[in-house]
Amino acid sequence: MKLSRLISTALCCCLSLSSIAAEQEIDRVAVIVDNSVVLESDIEDIVKRVKRNAAAAGQTLPSDTALRTQATERLILTNLQLQMAQRMGLQISDAQLDDTIRNIAQGENLSLEAFRQQVITEEGDYQRFRERVREEMITGEVVRANVQRRVYISPQEVESVMKLMDEQGASNEQYNLGQILIAIPNQASNDDITEAKSRADKVLQLLREGSDFKRIAIASSSGSNALEGGDLGWMNINEMPTLFSEAIRGRKKTDIIGPLRSGAGFHILTIFDIRGENVAEINEVKSRHILIKPSIILSEDRARTMLTDFVSKLRSGEADFAQLAKQHSEDPGSKLNGGELGWSEPDVFVPAFRDTLNRLQVNEISEPFRTEHGWHIAQVIDKRTVDATADKKRQQVYRMIFNRRFNEESTNFLRELRSDAHIEVRSEG
Structure with missing residues (x-):
């Protein structure tokens, strides 16, 4: 009997160890990022979330391999920013997090409890959602703290833009832009540039043949908004990078624009939508x-x-x-x-x-x-x-210029952060 119990105990231990080993295998290290790691489960979590959102929106998606590549790149950048936040001593308290989630709920016209139930229904794990919001807040603060000091706008520049807007009769229209970025590496060779231009031309051809812009963006773009289908959100023409604003003047909704060359690579744009902005108060x-x-x-x-x-x-x-x-x-x-x-x-x-x-x-x-x-x-x-007096208009123009510069410098900052890091991909899924 004693031997039987020992054998039974040993079998239980083996099964338990096998289970632990299986769990460890599933949640293995996918990428080493400087002094931290990206886990396989984190990549799978983003892929599942993108698929869930696409299904809800009736949107088609590229292959799992393309999704995984974009999810991995997103996590690498997030990881690098979180490491920088730790060095900066930057933290988001539970009270700050609660305030932010409360504001998100209010924006959805939901009570906090109703919003919590919605998250559980859609994502299954409310605590994981909370921590994701905390990470987004931290990475936003890291970018803000490092980029703001790079942006200087003189009073003369504000006055010049105000004068130019008055002369051109500039409207308050806002554009919801989409972007596909075919990136080139820092210190790119002629071959690198030629190869990137060729890829951009192929993407442009697919789009002109009727391919879905957001699907191609998820599959091919190196932009930070790739997993959102390249959606850059709403911007006034004066908030955009100068390269974009000059290219979209006179264009209409759904036009495909580009490729446009910048230091980051080749950009292909579309206008998802246009709206007027008449803020009187x-x-x-x-x-x-x-x-x-x-x-x-x-x-x-x-x-x-x-x-x-x-x-x-x-x-x-x-x-x-x-x-x-x-x-x-x-x-x-x-x-x-x-x-x-x-x-x-x-x-x-x-x-x-x-x-x-x-x-x-x-x-x-x-x-x-x-x-x-x-x-x-x-x-x-x-x-x-x-x-909205003249002073308020001046503030709005300042903010437009600032937003444009901030977006440009944010892209540069993230590229520098990524290029200076030690990245070792351990798994391809």
């Missing part, structure tokens, strides 16, 4: 904040705890916001004014700050939240709707 908030920056001396937890204590005292009436800002805030631009930031559109602030202001009611004080600048608490003092 702008919503602004008057706000103030207190910023505490973590450091070697002051930990993340201590910075957040300090602000939590401030919030408690402010809500109970034991402290005055302006006085606390003057004594403790580390934002030199606002602390002497009691933390006041004046009247602004929320969109001028980084996403976490913008989302917090949009959520707050007048006089409401936020819980502590984290941005790339440190830990904040914020209060909305007042809200108003104003006409």
Whole structure:
């Protein structure tokens, strides 16, 4: 009997070890990315999600091999950005994540619980969805922190663009562009350029013969939006790269444009849609904040705890916001004014700050939240709707130029990040 039990136990152990080994085999390392890895399960997760979204939209897709290539490249870039975020000490707290998901739910006109159930129905795992949103927030902050300092716009440039728009009678039309990028490597040889041009010409021929643009983009594009079918979203003509804006002038919806040569490679564009933008009024908030920056001396937890204590005292009436800002805030631009930031559109602030202001009611004080600048608490003092005056037009033109430059520099930044990394593909699926 004892021997029988031992054999039975040994068989159970073997089966258990076999099961673990099988799991490990399924979730093997697919790519080594500098000091981290991309797992096979992560690649499969993206492929399944793209297939699910395509099925819901009635869209055809390229081969699994093409999908896998795009998913792998997406994860490599994400991984590199997450590693950079770790070096920068950049984190997204659960409170920040909750605020963002709440805003997403509101954008879908759903309660948080209804949105959660929708995610579970569509994707099966709400926690995995949360972590994916957290990663997207982190990678967005990494790009923003590294690219913003590359962009400089002089007042003279803004005035020149405003004058040019007035002379041309520029409209407020927005374009929903699609892009297929046939990339060339850094320091490309003549053969590299010739080969890329040949591939671009073949793609162009397929599109002119009636192939679906989004399907070809997923299969062939090296752009960061390839898995979204090359969709670049809505842009005013002045927000686009100059190469694009000059090429689409006078074009109509569904036109195929290109190939256009840039330092990144050959671009083929289409116009998915065109719409007018008639913004007569702008919503602004008057706000103030207190910023505490973590450091070697002051930990993340201590910075957040300090602000939590401030919030408690402010809500109970034991402290005055302006006085606390003057004594403790580390934002030199606002602390002497009691933390006041004046009247602004929320969109001028980084996403976490913008989302917090949009959520707050007048006089409401936020819980502590984290941005790339440190830990904040914020209060909305007042809200108003104003006409789009000449000053507002100047701000809009500035933002158009900034968005165009930011998009161009973001592409350059990601290319540099990718080219400087050690990438070792261990598995092809």
